[in-house]
């Protein structure tokens with residue numbers, strides 16, 4: 001029998017910074033759906049990856065003093081490592097700098113050009129480099145992009161345009177008829193209103209002399225391709241030889257920031273190229289930090305690597321999907337993660353497993369008719385919630401059932417009665433709830449299935465537990481006693497999380513070179529209200545550095561002082577001055593005081609700081 005197929009995608013993430021929990025959220029959700037559909041017996045293709053071209057990445061790499069390819073290679077690797085830590089089961093990880101992808105993009109560009117969907121013109125519009133998207137005036141707040149809180153650029157230049165306007169009516173028909181299913185409903189309505197306001201043709205190229213970090217247009221080598229056209233095609237090229245089997249996608253997940261471009265440009269490209277359109281786009285919400293989207297450009301990101309290394313992949317996966325209703329905006333906090341880890345995973349699920357497996361190992365189990373812990377209702381509701389992407393409700397239902405299991409154990413006291421039938425009834429219930437939870441917490445559920453000897457499959461869900469020897473389980477979720485690093489912090493309220501949340505490797509720390517220096521001269525910088533220009537003597541050399549000390553020291557307070565300099569930092573141009581290092585200073589938690597870090601005793605300039 002031919003298996004039903006299921007193709008699910010996530011957006012591909014920009015490689016201008018390390019992965020953050022926002023992107024991990026979409027990928028975890030997609031992973032749950034991929035695993036769920038595999039459990040249902042479908043043949044699944046799950047694609048995620050990185051978006052590696054464009055102005056934003058070109059500029060970030062340049063600022064870091066790196067070649068863009070070298071820069072994106074590192075970040076793409078970090079994404080893959082983070083996804084591995086999170087136990088993501090993707091079938092391919094697409095990178096848009098992959099030569100196969102680039103070749104495929106050139107092919108479609110040529111096709112669109114030959115069929116006159118692309119024409120040469122002149123383009124004038126506002127552009128936000130943070131979003132890598134064109135903006136209308138109504139998108140802006142006081143001339144800035146509200147998502148990135150940065151000025152937009154007015155772009156006026158010769159460009160190739162894509163005839164997006166010709167697809168306006170067709171797009172509306174597809175969305176209104178449900179042929180392109182956009183969920184949740186509220187997002188569908190927003191997109192319809194947006195398209196009804198009118199779609200203009202869009203520029204799909206930039207002059208190569210300005211943006212060289214992109215795919216060259218095959219019909220005009222003076223231009224590179226707009227990063228979105230290149231990025232969209234990942235959804236097809238990422239299937240490699242599996243296109244016929246899996247295209248069109250069953251579900252495309254994304255957050256609301258990129259729903260419009262998908263519902264317009266992406267679908268119009270497919271229509272122009274005579275490809276089938278995806279069956280569904282599901283738009284989830286944002287994690288908010290201080291009422292703003294968590295984003296790399298705003299610098300308020302939480303690292304998934306830190307969370308996973310600290311709490312374990314299953315806790316992070318469970319927490320994110322349990323805490324936020326998929327489709328709505330939500331807050332995340334380390335303290336609420338710890339609460340759920342302790343109360344729900346360690347106390348409820350973990351204790352149940354250890355307790356029951358210990359008793360079953362001691363007394364054995366004996367098959368019986370299930371009278372109390374019937375799981376039919378749980379299974380039915382769980383399925384219907386997952387059909388609607390209501391992960392939080394499905395998990396809630398599972399934990400209500402786990403509560404019932406714990407109450408049953410408490411009532412029946414099998415440690416006194418040694419009742420093998422009671423132990424069978426609970427073990428069978430554990431089987432059912434574990435199979436349902438397995439897409440969410442794959443590693444722990446696998447361990448439970450090995451303890452109680454059942455398969456994580458749909459067949460096992462429908463069959464009573466086989467009587468087998470059960471071995472006492474290891475502790476699945478260790479209780480976390482410590483308060484989070486930032487005591488009881490709601491991450492939502494803490495804009496300065498980045499440094500604390502991102503652990504660095506010892507190897508990386510060893511790369512940092514610190515030396516003692518003497519401040520020889522301090523000068524004002526015209527137009528700078530925080531920075532001084534310092535000349536520091538490092539024994540064998542003198543260097544110029546810019547330091548934000550103006551509000552805290554007068555020049556004479558600094559002159560002659562010894563300080564510690566971070567010497568092997570890439571130079572940076574600040575207010576037109578090349579700053580060749582950074583000095584160490586401490587900042588009070590409320591940021592009102594800054595003090596220079598100085599060696600305790602006098603020591604020669606140039607001494608190494610260990």
Ligand code: MSP
Pocket residue numbers: 010011012013014021022023025026051231232253254255256257258285286287288293294295
């Ligand atoms: N590269 C484009 C997408 C191209 S797809 C053809 C892009 N990349 S991104 O790195 O900015 O990632 C966008 C996606 O990351 C969002 O659509 C969402 O899936 C996820 N998230 C990024 N920040 C997020 C939050 N703060 N909250 C929830 N999801 C977030 O746009």
